[in-house]
Amino acid sequence: MKKIKVDRYFLLLIIIFVIGTFLRLYKLGSIPPGPEWDEASVGYNAFSIAQTGHDEWGNRFPLIFPAFGDYKNPLYIYLTAAFVRFFGLNIVTTRIVNGLAGSLMILTFFLIGKLIGGRKIGIVTSLFIALSPFGLFFSRMAGDGIMLSCFLISNSILAFILFIKKRQSRWLYFFSFSLFLSMFSYNLARIIAPLICVAGFILLIKQNKDKLIIMLMPMLIGLLGLVIITTQFKVGVSSRLKYLSILAQEKGVVLEVNSLRHQDKNTLISKILHNKIVLTGLILSRNYLSHFSTDFLVNFKDYGIVSESHYPPLLLIQLPFFYLGLVYLVKRGKKLGPERKIYILLIILLLIAPLPSAITEGAPSGKRSLANHGLTELITALGFFQSINMLKNKAAIAVISVIYAIGVLSFFRFFFIIYPAHYGYIYAQREAVVGQQIQKNYREADYFILSRKIDGVPYIFPLFYLQYPPKKFIETKRYRLIDDWFYVDRFDKFLFYDEINLDVFRQNMLIGKKLVVFADGEEKQKIQNLLETNIPISEKTRQNLPLYSHQKTELYMFRFIYEKAI
Amino acid sequence: MKKQFKIPLTIFIVVLLNLLFKGLFINQHPNSIALDEIHYLQTINIHIPFGNYFFRIFNLVISTLISLTSFFLVYRQSKHYLLGLLFAIELIFTPWVFIITRFFNWYLLILLLVIIVLFIVPNRFLRFSSIGLLLLTVGQALIELKIENLQYINTKLVQLFAILDFNHLFFLGDTSSRFANIPLTGFFMYFELTLLIIGFYSILTRADKKIRSLLFELTLIALVSFFLQKKDSLHIFLGLFWFYLISLIVAIGITKFLEKNINRRFLVSVVFGFILVNIGFYQELFYSHFDKNNSFEWGYAENSAISYYRTNRYQNILLSEESGKLKQYLDYFRFTDNQVVSAEKMKGRCQYPSLCIVREQELPRLNLTKDQVKRIFRHFDGLPMYFVINNLR
Numbered sequence: 001m002k003k004i005k006v007d008r009y010f011l012l013l014i015i016i017f018v019i020g021t022f023l024r025l026y027k028l029g030s031i032p033p034g035p036e037w038d039e040a041s042v043g044y045n046a047f048s049i050a051q052t053g054h055d056e057w058g059n060r061f062p063l064i065f066p067a068f069g070d071y072k073n074p075l076y077i078y079l080t081a082a083f084v085r086f087f088g089l090n091i092v093t094t095r096i097v098n099g100l101a102g103s104l105m106i107l108t109f110f111l112i113g114k115l116i117g118g119r120k121i122g123i124v125t126s127l128f129i130a131l132s133p134f135g136l137f138f139s140r141m142a143g144d145g146i147m148l149s150c151f152l153i154s155n156s157i158l159a160f161i162l163f164i165k166k167r168q169s170r171w172l173y174f175f176s177f178s179l180f181l182s183m184f185s186y187n188l189a190r191i192i193a194p195l196i197c198v199a200g201f202i203l204l205i206k207q208n209k210d211k212l213i214i215m216l217m218p219m220l221i222g223l224l225g226l227v228i229i230t231t232q233f234k235v236g237v238s239s240r241l242k243y244l245s246i247l248a249q250e251k252g253v254v255l256e257v258n259s260l261r262h263q264d265k266n267t268l269i270s271k272i273l274h275n276k277i278v279l280t281g282l283i284l285s286r287n288y289l290s291h292f293s294t295d296f297l298v299n300f301k302d303y304g305i306v307s308e309s310h311y312p313p314l315l316l317i318q319l320p321f322f323y324l325g326l327v328y329l330v331k332r333g334k335k336l337g338p339e340r341k342i343y344i345l346l347i348i349l350l351l352i353a354p355l356p357s358a359i360t361e362g363a364p365s366g367k368r369s370l371a372n373h374g375l376t377e378l379i380t381a382l383g384f385f386q387s388i389n390m391l392k393n394k395a396a397i398a399v400i401s402v403i404y405a406i407g408v409l410s411f412f413r414f415f416f417i418i419y420p421a422h423y424g425y426i427y428a429q430r431e432a433v434v435g436q437q438i439q440k441n442y443r444e445a446d447y448f449i450l451s452r453k454i455d456g457v458p459y460i461f462p463l464f465y466l467q468y469p470p471k472k473f474i475e476t477k478r479y480r481l482i483d484d485w486f487y488v489d490r491f492d493k494f495l496f497y498d499e500i501n502l503d504v505f506r507q508n509m510l511i512g513k514k515l516v517v518f519a520d521g522e523e524k525q526k527i528q529n530l531l532e533t534n535i536p537i538s539e540k541t542r543q544n545l546p547l548y549s550h551q552k553t554e555l556y557m558f559r560f561i562y563e564k565a566i
Numbered sequence: 567m568k569k570q571f572k573i574p575l576t577i578f579i580v581v582l583l584n585l586l587f588k589g590l591f592i593n594q595h596p597n598s599i600a601l602d603e604i605h606y607l608q609t610i611n612i613h614i615p616f617g618n619y620f621f622r623i624f625n626l627v628i629s630t631l632i633s634l635t636s637f638f639l640v641y642r643q644s645k646h647y648l649l650g651l652l653f654a655i656e657l658i659f660t661p662w663v664f665i666i667t668r669f670f671n672w673y674l675l676i677l678l679l680v681i682i683v684l685f686i687v688p689n690r691f692l693r694f695s696s697i698g699l700l701l702l703t704v705g706q707a708l709i710e711l712k713i714e715n716l717q718y719i720n721t722k723l724v725q726l727f728a729i730l731d732f733n734h735l736f737f738l739g740d741t742s743s744r745f746a747n748i749p750l751t752g753f754f755m756y757f758e759l760t761l762l763i764i765g766f767y768s769i770l771t772r773a774d775k776k777i778r779s780l781l782f783e784l785t786l787i788a789l790v791s792f793f794l795q796k797k798d799s800l801h802i803f804l805g806l807f808w809f810y811l812i813s814l815i816v817a818i819g820i821t822k823f824l825e826k827n828i829n830r831r832f833l834v835s836v837v838f839g840f841i842l843v844n845i846g847f848y849q850e851l852f853y854s855h856f857d858k859n860n861s862f863e864w865g866y867a868e869n870s871a872i873s874y875y876r877t878n879r880y881q882n883i884l885l886s887e888e889s890g891k892l893k894q895y896l897d898y899f900r901f902t903d904n905q906v907v908s909a910e911k912m913k914g915r916c917q918y919p920s921l922c923i924v925r926e927q928e929l930p931r932l933n934l935t936k937d938q939v940k941r942i943f944r945h946f947d948g949l950p951m952y953f954v955i956n957n958l959r
Contacts, residue, residue, distance in 0.1 A: 260749070263858050273850055282750060286737040289759070295731030299724050316723065327770045 009119045013110055013126060020130030021103040024139040028099055029091040031140065031416060033424040033432065037457050038143035038307065040428075040464040041067045043094035046080035048470035056463070057486075058474045063184070063228060068457050069485035075184040076145030089467050095142040101151035102139025106130050108154045109374045113381060115161050116342055121381050128318070128377035131408050133311035134366055135373060136415060143307040145185035146370055152182035153192060154374045157349065160200055161342050172215065175200060180225040188356040190229055192349075192371045197222040199348045203341045253279050287363035291354035296364045297322065309366040310419055313373070315407035317400060318380045325383030326350075350375055425550040431455050433548045433555055434518055435465030441559070442466060446513035447493050451500045453520050454555065458496050459488035468492070500527065510562050521554040572647070580637060580654045584630035587658050588667045592626060593619050596668065596857045598869040600745050601891065602800075603670045604898045610672070616872055616899040621670055628674045629667040633657040635681045640814065642685070643776045648824065653817035660816070661739065661848055662753035662809045665746050666802055668852075673803045677810060680787060684780070697787055722793055729805045732759065735812070740801040745863035749855050751848045753802070753809055757841050758816050765819030777818070784811040861946035868895040871923065871943045871952050875901065881919035884912055888925035892952060912955065922955045929953060 035043060045055050045065050055065050055077075065072040076097055083093040106126045114122030129135050138147045156178035163171035179197050182189035201219055208215055257274050264270030290296050298316050302308035314322055329350075333343035350372055357368035388397060431454065438448060438461070450458040463473060477491035489496055497504055500523045519527050548555040599619065607614065607621070614621050633654045641650030657663050666674060680697055687693040728734065734741065736752040736759050754762070769781065788807035795804050802809075827833050857864050871892055875883055882903035885893050889906075896904045909928040916922035929935065934955065936942070941954040 260855060263855050269850070270854075273847060279750075282737065282756075285756070286733055289732040289736070293732040294727035295733065297727075299727050299731075319727075323766075324770070327767055330767065331771060 009123055012123050013107075016110075016123070016126050016130050017103070017106050020106045020126075020135075023130065023136055024099045024102050025096070027416075028095050028140060031420045032427045033420060033429050034427040035091050035094060035432075035464060036143065036307070036426070036428040037068075037431070037455060037460055038070075038072075039091070039094050039141070040431075040460045041457075042072060042077055042080060042142050042144070043084070043089055043091075044460060044463045044468075044470075045072070046077045046084045046094070047089040047467060048473075049077060049081040050085040052470050054470065054474070056470060056473060066486070068460075069481070069483075073145055073184050073186055075181060076142070076148050076186075079145075079148070080142070089464065095140060098142055098145065098147040099139050101145075101148040102135055105135070105147070105151050105154055105374055108151065108158050109378060112154070112158050112161060112374075113378055115158075115165060116339075116346075116378075117382060117385070121378075121385060124381040124384060125374075125378045128380055129374055131411075132313070132373070132377055133315075133411050133415070134309050134313045134370065137309040137311065138367065138370060138373070141307050144187075146188075146307075146367055147373075149182045149186035149189040150370050150373050152178045152185060153189060153196065153349075153371055156182070156193075156196060156200075157345065157375075160345055163204070164338055164342055169211065172204075173221070176219065176221040180221050183225045183229055188368055188371055191356045192352055194222065194226055195352050195355075196345070196349060200345060203344060207338070253283070284358055288354050288358035290364040291357065291369050293364075294319065300364065300366060302366065307367055310423060311411060311414060313366065313376055314380065315404060315411065317403045317407055318384075321383035321387060322376065322380045323383065324386050325379035325381070328382045328386050329379055346375060346378075350379070425553060428455065428461075429550070430548045430553060430555045431458075431461045434458075435461045437516070437518075437547065437557055438462050439465050441516050442493075444514060445493060445516045445559070447495055447510060447515050449495050449497070449500065449504065449515060449517040451519065451523060452496065452498050453500075453523060454518055457488075459491065459494065462494055499523065502530070505530065505562070511564065513562055515558075515560060515562050517558040519556045519558070521556070524554070524556040527556075527558055576637065576651060576654075577634060580634050580651075580658070581630055583655065583658050584633050585626070588629055588664060589623070589626045591853070592622050592668065595853055596860075596864045598857070598861075598864045598866045599895075600669060600864045601894060602743075602745055602863075604894065606670050606672065608898065613898070613900065616876065616901075617869075622668065625667050625670060625674055628678050629657075629663060632663075632674060632678050632681060635678065635685055636810075636814075639681055639685045640777075640780070640817070643780050644774060646821070649777075649817060649821045652820045652824075653814055656813045656817045656820070657810075659845055660754055660758065660809075660813055661748060661751050662802060662805075663813070664852070665739075665748060666806075669746065671803070673806055677806055680807070684783065690783070693783070694786070698790065719793075722797060725797055725804070726792055729801050730808060734801070735759075742798075742801045743863060744860040746800055746802045747860065748848060748852050749859050751851055753805070754812065754816070755841075755844045755848060757837075757844050761816045761819030761823065762812060763819070764822055765815035765817070768818060768822045769815065781811065781814065784814070858946040862949070865891070865895060866945050867943040867949075867951035868892050872896065872899060872901065874941070874943070874954075875921055878921075879919070880921040883921045883923065884915060886912070886924040886928050888928055889923055889952060892923065916955050923952045924955060926950060926953065 041056075045067060048054060048056050049061070054060050055062050055067075057066050059066070063074055065074060065077055079097045080094060083096055087093045106129050109129050110122040110126040112122075113125035138150075156175045159171045159174035159178060162168070163175065176197065179189075179193040183193045197219070201215065204215065205212075253276055257276060257279055260274040261270045264274070296312070297314045298312050298319050300312040301310050329343060329347060333340060333347050335343075353372035353375070354364070354369045356371075357363045357365040360368060384400075387400075391397070434450065434454065441448075448462070452458060455461065459477075462468060473491055478489050480487045480489065487496075495504075500517065500519055517527060547557055596619075612621065636657055637650045637654035639650075640653045641647060644650070683693055683696050687696055734752060735754050736756055737750070739748060739752045740746045769778065784807065788805075788811055791807045792804055797804075823837070824834070857866070861867070868891060872895060882905065883896065883901070885896075885904055885906050886909045887906060893904060893906060896902075909924050909931050912922045912924070912932070924932070926936070929939070932955065936950070936953070939953040940956040942950045943952040943954075944950050
């Protein structure tokens with residue numbers, strides 16, 4: 001009988017891929033808890049597209065989704081719409097596209113690693129990605145197509161390498177098309193992708209002058225993407241940059257400049273040394289460099305912020321390998337030959353990846369610098385193999401592996417046990433309770449009253465949890481537009497207020513109706529006073545115990561028939 | 567140049583530059599004495615007269631010796647004169663050395679002793695034993711042997727990576743205290759980042775064995791020294807040996823840069839022009855803004871109060887319970903006619919030659935407003951600290 005020979009590297013890759021996919025999809029609906037408001041918005045817009053071909057505001061197959069006024073990118077929503085269409089709207093279908101993209105990145109980077117350093121490097125890179133804290137965090141969130149855009153960018157890098165190696169023009173199309181798509185998945189790609197596209201063509205143009213026409217076509221694809229994005233710039237990117245950009249936050253810079261000049265009595269030298277350009281330049285440089293710094297790479301934990309990683313990108317033991325890998329990458333980039341271009345493009349990606357984060361406030365941000373996810377792991381793997389070559393000591397390798405395994409296990413303990421238990425509150429756990437109560441009481445209640453104190457955009461949760469018919473929402477909603485932000489005040493049975501006070505109960509339309517009122521800790525007292533003194537009620541349900549409570553955030557629910565106006 | 571002139575000339579240049587750069591206006595900047603300095607001086611039982619900051623010359627001498635011995639150490643190890651010279655010069659101009667030289671502390675002395683041991687003890691085992699012994703002995707005052715559990719090591723590691731972060735190294739400096747923090751300046755200058763990268767790259771790719779070995783030894787010393795210090799020490803002390811090590815890597819970077827680009831005069835001039843601008847930038851920040859921004863830490867209001875007390879020949883001073891910091895200054899400068907009493911008990915006692923000082927939060931208890939006090943001692947930034955009250959009934 002003929003013996004079937006199994007390639008052990010292939011087998012290892014399959015095992016790593018299965019583990020990586022399992023880690024990304026296991027309990028996808030509950031770790032992290034959710035959906036938080038962006039996820040709910042993405043999910044509902046996908047649902048709306050799947051049902052009607054329109055978004056929540058009635059736009060037919062839009063290229064940018066206005067959502068709350070934050071203008072969400074379309075690709076993730078359209079891909080999610082396909083899953084929602086077949087499997088219904090829920091947290092898992094909302095998150096699965098990022099989960100799958102994160103899993104597929106394991107394969108993409110195996111190929112990249114294999115092509116530049118051999119199969120061993122490919123395997124170690126894929127292992128590092130499969131177990132990467134950033135990989136797990138960002139594959140399990142659906143606030144935007146973060147992981148999807150990284151996957152597309154990594155595909156473009158793979159295509160570039162394949163073009164260099166195989167000289168087939170289809171890889172050039174694949175390179176441009178991946179970058180083109182990435183620009184519609186997450187805002188960071190709108191900065192990264194054009195730069196990669198231009199860098200790629202500059203690197204290739206010298207040796208491919210005879211193929212100029214072939215090269216122009218993919219370039220045009222990239223250009224088309226840029227043109228579309230430019231038309232969206234006014235509504236989309238600019239509205240985000242307005243709030244996030246460092247240049248928009250010039251108040252602090254001006255204050256600092258004024259303080260320094262005041263101390264110098266406004267001399268000419270002071271004006272030359274202390275001005276907005278110098279200080280903003282320093283802040284930008286600081287932000288940029290922080291992404292390569294030890295504090296970010298092994299200490300970074302962005303607690304309390306939704307859609308951010310609560311764990312640093314690298315485990316402690318990986319840090320020296322990362323820096324060593326950087327040296328190796330630069331060294332290889334200096335060598336001659338066509339493969340040099342591959343290393344140069346990798347270095348370019350590494351250098352431009354932090355830009356979206358560096359120009360925004362709150363840098364370093366794991367989310368906005370995620371374009372080098374995968375590349376960081378590849379560099380670490382390169383450094384790891386360099387060290388092995390230097391050490392040539394099996395015992396040392398075993399010790400390193402054990403320390404790495406301990407680091408991974410410690411991360412898993414945090415990610416699967418501590419994180420969902422302690423940080424659920426930032427993933428709209430309170431709003432999830434509201435959603436469940438709305439589902440339960442929808443038939444009986446005449447009106448639901450919610451305030452924006454419980455959530456800034458409370459309207460999205462009933463839509464998500466009830467899978468509310470999009471057409472009905474478009475017809476019945478009333479809203480205001482303030483500072484490019486949509487404030488939905490009511491739709492169907494739902495009334496939304498900035499806060500719940502006496503004025504809310506002065507409306508005649510509420511008389512004789514069954515009301516369900518949700519309140520936070522502060523509003524609860526007001527409503528209890530009203531129930532006891534001012535409002536004549538035939539039935540009231542007092543809830544002295546909160547439905548949800550975490551530190552100072554609480555949720556109370558009141559159900560009663562409102563018989564007479566105050 | 568003949569060898570017999572080369573070394574004396576180097577010594578002369580290094581000493582001169584040290585004295586000129588680090589010693590400039592040492593008696594005036596910082597313009598007051600910090601409480602931390604007082605604590606260091608008290609520990610070794612040294613008392614200085616009020617208003618005289620010449621004791622900082624001690625640090626200047628030590629710092630100059632560090633620069634000089636480092637030249638000899640690296641020159642002997644590498645047989646590379648330029649590297650040794652540039653390292654010595656790096657240890658003159660880099661901000662962490664500059665700022666630690668400008669206030670009294672004994673950490674520089676420890677660094678000097680370690681460099682001397684590295685220089686004079688030939689055997690590696692002996693070197694490490696003596697350095698270990700030195701760190702442990704001196705450490706009775708600064709070392710807390712409190713490695714209790716893994717959590718402690720973890721906390722220290724987090725702290726180490728925070729201090730060695732690019733942000734802290736090149737932009738923020740010592741964030742544990744503004745007392746040793748020049749505004750907008752890190753432990754190193756901005757341009758040194760590029761040289762650090764060049765230095766790091768050349769060490770990994772083609773440094774000679776002896777320099778690698780020296781770097782390895784320094785790394786071990788830096789690690790031991792870091793882990794043995796209290797976690798609430800100033801970052802500049804915690805990272806002292808690390809900064810020394812990084813300075814050596816920067817010096818290697820400058821050397822490699824110069825060796826490779828010696829014929830590209832324009833490039834070299836541009837780089838050196840940039841270096842000079844960078845030095846000028848942080849020096850301006852030190853001389854014009856450092857003590858103004860950090861006047862709280864440097865006890866500017868306390869120094870003003872003592873100066874007023876002395877100039878106006880008061881005979882005793884009554885301090886409120888909230889004025890504890892001022893009391894520490896008075897005790898150190900041996901103005902012992904001071905007494906802490908509650909603000910209410912000052913009534914009827916605040917007449918010349920008695921000086922009564924209270925804090926802002928105590929004024930309401932005395933039915934006084936800010937306009938009714940005789941004098942206010944403020945920090946440089948205008949923040950009122952102490953209020954002189956008079957004829958209180």
